[in-house]
Amino acid sequence: MTSLNEAALPELARRLPVPTYDRSAVRTGIVHFGVGGFHRSHEAMFIDRLLNRGGSQDWGICGVGVLPSDARMRDVLNAQDGLYTMVLKSAEGTEDARIIGSITEYLFAPDDPAAVIRKLADPATRIVSLSVTEGGYSINDSTGEFEPRAHAVVHDLKPNTVPHSVFGLITAALAQRREQGTAPFTVMSCDNIQGNGNVARKALVSFARLKDPNLARWISDNVAFPNSMVDRITPVTTDEDRAAVTETYGFTDAWPVVAEPFEQWVLEDRFTSGRPPLEDVGVQIVDDVEPYELMKLRLLNASHQVMSYLGYFAGHRYVHDVCTDPLFAEFIVGFMEQEATPTLRPVPGLDLDAYRNELIHRFSNPAIRDTLARQMVDASERIPKFVLPVVREQLELGGPVDRAALVIAAWARFLEGTDEQGEPIEITDRRLDALRDAIRADQENPGAFLNVTEVFGDLGKNARFAAAYRQAREALQRSGAPAAIQNLTNPSILTRRTS
Numbered sequence: 001m002t003s004l005n006e007a008a009l010p011e012l013a014r015r016l017p018v019p020t021y022d023r024s025a026v027r028t029g030i031v032h033f034g035v036g037g038f039h040r041s042h043e044a045m046f047i048d049r050l051l052n053r054g055g056s057q058d059w060g061i062c063g064v065g066v067l068p069s070d071a072r073m074r075d076v077l078n079a080q081d082g083l084y085t086m087v088l089k090s091a092e093g094t095e096d097a098r099i100i101g102s103i104t105e106y107l108f109a110p111d112d113p114a115a116v117i118r119k120l121a122d123p124a125t126r127i128v129s130l131s132v133t134e135g136g137y138s139i140n141d142s143t144g145e146f147e148p149r150a151h152a153v154v155h156d157l158k159p160n161t162v163p164h165s166v167f168g169l170i171t172a173a174l175a176q177r178r179e180q181g182t183a184p185f186t187v188m189s190c191d192n193i194q195g196n197g198n199v200a201r202k203a204l205v206s207f208a209r210l211k212d213p214n215l216a217r218w219i220s221d222n223v224a225f226p227n228s229m230v231d232r233i234t235p236v237t238t239d240e241d242r243a244a245v246t247e248t249y250g251f252t253d254a255w256p257v258v259a260e261p262f263e264q265w266v267l268e269d270r271f272t273s274g275r276p277p278l279e280d281v282g283v284q285i286v287d288d289v290e291p292y293e294l295m296k297l298r299l300l301n302a303s304h305q306v307m308s309y310l311g312y313f314a315g316h317r318y319v320h321d322v323c324t325d326p327l328f329a330e331f332i333v334g335f336m337e338q339e340a341t342p343t344l345r346p347v348p349g350l351d352l353d354a355y356r357n358e359l360i361h362r363f364s365n366p367a368i369r370d371t372l373a374r375q376m377v378d379a380s381e382r383i384p385k386f387v388l389p390v391v392r393e394q395l396e397l398g399g400p401v402d403r404a405a406l407v408i409a410a411w412a413r414f415l416e417g418t419d420e421q422g423e424p425i426e427i428t429d430r431r432l433d434a435l436r437d438a439i440r441a442d443q444e445n446p447g448a449f450l451n452v453t454e455v456f457g458d459l460g461k462n463a464r465f466a467a468a469y470r471q472a473r474e475a476l477q478r479s480g481a482p483a484a485i486q487n488l489t490n491p492s493i494l495t496r497r498t499s
Helices: 006-012 037-041 043-052 068-079 113-121 151-156 166-180 196-211 213-222 239-249 290-313 319-323 326-343 352-363 372-376 379-386 388-397 402-414 432-444 463-479 481-489 491-498
Strands: 028-033 060-065 084-089 095-100 103-108 127-130 186-189 228-231 257-259 264-268 284-286
Touching: 028 043, 028 113, 037 043, 037 084, 037 257, 043 060, 043 095, 060 068, 060 113, 068 103, 084 239, 095 239, 103 113, 113 166, 151 166, 151 196, 166 196, 166 213, 186 196, 196 213, 228 290, 264 290, 290 319, 290 326, 290 352, 290 372, 290 379, 290 388, 290 402, 290 481, 319 326, 319 352, 319 372, 326 352, 326 388, 326 402, 326 481, 379 388, 379 402, 388 402, 388 463, 402 463, 402 481, 463 481
Parallel strands: 028 060, 028 127, 060 103, 084 257, 127 186, 264 284
Antiparallel strands: 084 095, 228 264
16 A cells, blocks of 8 residues: 655655645744644645645745644654645535645654754745644643743743744744844744734733843844634545545555645735745735634634533534534524623624624535544633623623523533533643632532632623523523523423423
């Protein structure tokens, strides 16, 4: 069986599209931290599309991993010469696949952090992009301030240490560029955070200030941090995905990426040392990203949280199962229309009614098999960024917050660690110990969960939201998730059914 690598491309070109450019002539212009499924289905795909148009050969990607778990990506990409298969699956059952070749190098920082710093300090590197998850910036959601808590970040703030963290490596490289008189690179966040460029700036400048205040001032004055909105649903690759590539296309790929056909990237045109002509390959280059990012974060990302905990208790395990259940589809649409949309700004060129309908269609795609479990990882980072901003603005507007309160109550119930049949729930959250302490307090004093200020800030002091939360918590305990939703969205039907 043929294995995916550079030597196999001529043979594989008879089966599916492969890079048409000379990969040996591509030079690194972008260094990316966090090479996972989303980066490979999104930014790397756009760069591959650009390279296939001809030219732009100085915008290849060097991936960097910093976590121990990134060693596997190192091994796979090195064995496959950076190549991988991208498979797009539509809700209608069609499939489109191609080989992506824009990642031409991969460095694993624990192997050789100096090599990563050299690559970052190289004048050819003009963009450093990030997909390090919502919690990777060490920003307190309640205060908006930098709070170094990750072990690697704390390590890097000690004097005379070899950097381990993303910000430690970037800061060391920018220090070298300043000393050498080399122009700084742009730092481009691709994470699902409102004002992700502003958050990246806050994190990096704050980190640098603790190391070298003069360097921090130079970074603040000279480094660009464009905001962006990124969108493509990309579930975790499974063994079934690997087997399907082998069966369908006749070669082995140790880590293909499967995604939906939909793609969107809205990017602020603010760069320090130039950028690729991404507008030529479908990227929206704009002056103001905020209307687009608010739309995506508060409709798409918030809806993932809205569906996940309640859906789990109803017995669903996949996103498409929840969204083809009429009760849940109506609940999700109701949240988007009544609670989230009133907090948005007008979005140039977009019909929000059509966007909401398209989201339900995308969520309902059975070919993607996106799991609820993926949406619930590190909920204490996601909920404050996606759901709670909607709550805060609606409280200021005097608008409804009942659906959001039910979602928070379902999350609290989820954190108890067992489902409605008493089966254990596997929970992954960096704040799990503190959250469970709060849940134990909540069981004796309903509403105490809202006093976790790291997550909720001062929301626990808002009498209207606290009352909505307590009512939702009681409804879940009394009758379960489907009935709690039904009672909220159409109580008259529930009354008729139970009378």
